[in-house]
Amino acid sequence: xxxxxxxxxxxxxxxxxxxxxxxxxxxxxxxxxxxxxxxxxxxxxxxxxxxxxxxxxxxxxxxxxxxxxxxxxxxxxxxxxxxxxxxxxxxxxxxxxxxxxxxxxxxxxxxxxxxxxxxxxxxxxxxxxxxxxxxxxxxxxxxxxxxxxxxxxxxxxxxxxxxxxxxxxxxxxxxxxxxxxxxxxxxxxxxxxxxxxxxxxxxxxxxxxxxxxxxxxxxxxxxxxxxxxxxxxxxxxxxxxxxxxxxxxxxxxxxxxxxxxxxxxxxxxxxxxxxxxx
Amino acid sequence: xxxxxxxxxxxxxxxxxxxxxxxxxxxxxxxxxxxxxxxxxxxxxxxxxxxxxxxxxxxxxxxxxxxxxxxxxxxxxxxxxxxxxxxxxxxxxxxxxxxxxxxxxxxxxxxxxxxxxxxxxxxxxxxxxxxxxxxxxxxxxxxxxxxxxxxxxxxxxxxxxxxxxxxxxxxxxxxxxxxxxxxxxxxxxxxxxxxxxxxxxxxxxxxxxxxxxxxxxxxxxxxxxxxxxxxxxxxxxxxxxxxxxxxxxxxxxxxxxxxxxxxxxxxxxxxxxxxxxxxxxxxx
Numbered sequence: 242x243x244x245x246x247x248x249x250x251x252x253x254x255x256x257x258x259x260x261x262x263x264x265x266x267x268x269x270x271x272x273x274x275x276x277x278x279x280x281x282x283x284x285x286x287x288x289x290x291x292x293x294x295x296x297x298x299x300x301x302x303x304x305x306x307x308x309x310x311x312x313x314x315x316x317x318x319x320x321x322x323x324x325x326x327x328x329x330x331x332x333x334x335x336x337x338x339x340x341x342x343x344x345x346x347x348x349x350x351x352x353x354x355x356x357x358x359x360x361x362x363x364x365x366x367x368x369x370x371x372x373x374x375x376x377x378x379x380x381x382x383x384x385x386x387x388x389x390x391x392x393x394x395x396x397x398x399x400x401x402x403x404x405x406x407x408x409x410x411x412x413x414x415x416x417x418x419x420x421x422x423x424x425x426x427x428x429x430x431x432x433x434x435x436x437x438x439x440x441x442x443x444x445x446x447x448x449x450x451x452x453x454x455x456x457x458x459x460x461x462x463x464x465x466x467x468x469x470x471x472x473x474x475x476x477x478x479x480x481x482x483x484x485x486x487x488x489x490x491x492x493x494x495x496x497x498x499x500x501x502x503x504x505x506x507x508x509x510x511x512x513x514x515x516x517x518x519x
Numbered sequence: 520x521x522x523x524x525x526x527x528x529x530x531x532x533x534x535x536x537x538x539x540x541x542x543x544x545x546x547x548x549x550x551x552x553x554x555x556x557x558x559x560x561x562x563x564x565x566x567x568x569x570x571x572x573x574x575x576x577x578x579x580x581x582x583x584x585x586x587x588x589x590x591x592x593x594x595x596x597x598x599x600x601x602x603x604x605x606x607x608x609x610x611x612x613x614x615x616x617x618x619x620x621x622x623x624x625x626x627x628x629x630x631x632x633x634x635x636x637x638x639x640x641x642x643x644x645x646x647x648x649x650x651x652x653x654x655x656x657x658x659x660x661x662x663x664x665x666x667x668x669x670x671x672x673x674x675x676x677x678x679x680x681x682x683x684x685x686x687x688x689x690x691x692x693x694x695x696x697x698x699x700x701x702x703x704x705x706x707x708x709x710x711x712x713x714x715x716x717x718x719x720x721x722x723x724x725x726x727x728x729x730x731x732x733x734x735x736x737x738x739x740x741x742x743x744x745x746x747x748x749x750x751x752x753x754x755x756x757x758x759x760x761x762x763x764x765x766x767x768x769x770x771x772x773x774x775x776x777x778x779x780x781x782x783x784x785x786x787x788x789x790x791x792x793x794x795x796x797x798x799x800x801x802x803x
Contacts, residue, residue: 245613248714252609256623259606262682263630266641269651273644283644284651331535339528348539354735354790355543356743358763359779363546366553366772383542390535444632451746455767467636471750483637490633498625 267487274480282477293481306482309466312377316462317447319382324389324442325435331390332397333423353391357451360384365455380456385446392445393438400434433504440497444490547783554776563772571777581762581778585785588758591673591748592741595680599737600730602681603688607729608722610689611696612704624693631686639679639750646670646678671753679751684740688733695729696722731796738793742786759785 273280277288297306335342364384368375375381408430412422450464457465463486470479557566575581606627614620630638645651646669653665668674699722707717745760759782766775 246714249613252605252613255605256609259602259685260626263627266645266682267630267633267638269644270637270641283647283649284654327534327538330531334528334531334535337528339525339532342528342532345532345536345539348543349535352539352543354739354786355547356739356760356779356782356786358743358745358760359550359783360542360546362763362767362772362775362779363550364542366549366776367545370549383538386538387542390538394535440632448632448634448636450636451743464634464636467634467640468746468750471636471640479640483634483640487633487637491629494629494632 267483270480271484271487274477274484276477276480280477282475282480293476293478294485296476296478297481297485305461306463306466309461309463310486312460313447313463316377316382316385317443319378320385320389320446321439321442323382323386324393325438327386327390328393328397328438329428329431329435331394332401333427335394335398336401349391349394352387353395355387357388358454360387360452361455368456375456375458377453377457377460377462381453381458381462384452384456385449388449388452389442389445392441396434396438396441400431404430433501433508436497436501436504440494443493443497447490447493550776550779550783553773554780556773556776558771558773561770563770571773572781574774575777575781584757584759584762587756588742588760591677591680591744591758592738594677595684595741596734596737598677598681599685599688600734603685603692603733604726604730606685607689607692607696608718610693611699612722627689628686635683636746636750638683639747642675642679642682642751643670646675671751671755673752673756676748676751676756679747680741680744683747684737687736687740688730691732691736692726692729695726699725727796731793735790735793738789739786742782742789 273283273286274293275289275291276286276293277290278292280287331345335346361384364380365375368380373379404427408426409422412426417425448464449462450468453462453465461469467479467482467486470482553563554571555567555569556563557568557570558564610620610623610627614623643650647653648665648667648670650669652669653662656662657665703721703725704717707721712720742758743760744758745764748756748758749761749764759778763775763778763782766772766778
């Protein structure tokens with residue numbers, strides 16, 4: 242191995258600073274959420290306690306945090322499942338050119354880059370004029386899908402661009418029907434990537450704010466609830482909440498990554514070594 | 520056979536098309552329609568008049584706010600590009616093992632899957648009047664008085680944008696860099712190119728598609744934002760998104776819709792210009 246050039250150390254330092262920039266603030270509020278009961282919004286620490294976390298679990302003066310959490314969690318699961326199913330189907334569709342595929346592709350890209358407030362406003366207006374009530378599980382659900390589906394679709398493009406079609410041909414040569422080919426060959430091969438799509442679907446929904454703002458109705462999701470708190474809560478209780486939900490997000494991310502890793506290991510262990518030589 | 524192929528494609532793509540039709544196309548159409556409507560203090564009524572647009576284009580506030588929005592987009596773009604490119608370059612060309620590359624790449628992407636609101640809130644203990652930044656600078660003797668412009672200013676708004684969106688530069692640039700054939704770099708070196716020459720004449724041109732995709736993400740996210748500006752400026756700065764959300768709060772939907780139409784057109788023009796430089800589908 243050749244010696245590392247001097248630029249390596251310079252760039253490594255820049256990278257280190259970037260990581261500090263990314264994580265420093267969130268670590269800080271993690272620490273500050275353990276403020277003592279008299280502590281304020283910044284350092285110095287006024288003692289160490291679980292006071293602000295306890296506050297979250299008691300009867301709250303503001304809002305309905307746990308209700309909001311349950312709704313966000315439920316909505317996240319709904320969006321996750323829908324995103325995975327629809328992205329896979331659309332990914333399969335885009336493998337063959339069908340009439341109108343270009344338009345659909347550009348629609349998906351538009352969905353990604355359109356200012357979120359337009360979705361929020363437009364969906365809100367439509368429900369309003371149709372005389373329907375906006376609700377997180379209907380209008381909010383649809384509005385969030387316009388954000389998660391393009392990501393799912395782009396991941397599926399990346400997956401199928403790298404997909405070796407000879408597996409499918411082999412299955413077909415052995416007499417598999419189109420459905421059997423998808424069920425027993427294509428899906429198992431792309432399964433680890435689907436974990437990625439699911440991760441995007443859940444986390445992007447769980448943290449989504451702008452597109453849910455006017456479409457969630459009278460029952461807030463968690464990000465809306467937290468944003469409401471920022472205007473009228475001036476104690477570290479908001480840090481405690483931020484720390485808890487970030488910890489929850491990290492746990493979810495860890496869970497998904499672990500699944501992907503286990504799946505990869507399992508595949509390496511059980512896979513055939515045919516064609517690899519001795 | 521060909522008809523059959525189209526049919527299967529349509530069936531598979533139908534759910535995506537249906538969702539986009541109902542929650543993307545229909546809302547845009549609705550906004551365009553409502554932008555010609557009229558409003559009283561409490562309600563909106565169908566009409567076909569250009570009052571909303573006349574008011575919008577007749578007000579100097581509009582031009583100032585659009586100017587501010589473009590300024591935020593431009594500065595954030597420049598900063599995220601420099602930082603994102605440097606980080607991606609380090610990951611792609613200086614980290615040698617694939618496992619390490621993936622691990623460090625994940626470290627960069629994990630914040631993307633956490634809450635933006637929380638990440639904004641987390642700057643408060645840093646930037647406030649008695650925050651960590653001021654305390655540190657005073658204890659070092661750099662300044663005597665706390666700096667007031669750290670929080671609730673253009674500075675904090677742009678800082679938050681860079682914090683939230685640099686990732687959207689890192690990922691596509693890293694992706695294109697990883698596909699650069701390493702033998703090209705060797706060839707450049709064998710031909711006598713210095714490190715800087717290789718960077719300028721080989722790596723940057725080959726990374727352009729990734730840069731363009733990152734640019735589209737960052738520019739559109741910043742131009743469409745309304746919450747970062749509101750929160751990080753303590754409601755003291757404005758951009759187009761806030762103009763819209765203020766109208767919404769006042770139930771002036773037609774006026775909000777007109778502003779939204781102009782914003783959408785601006786964003787689409789910017790993207791159309793950027794797309795001349797890149798073919799997205801080839802790059803995935």
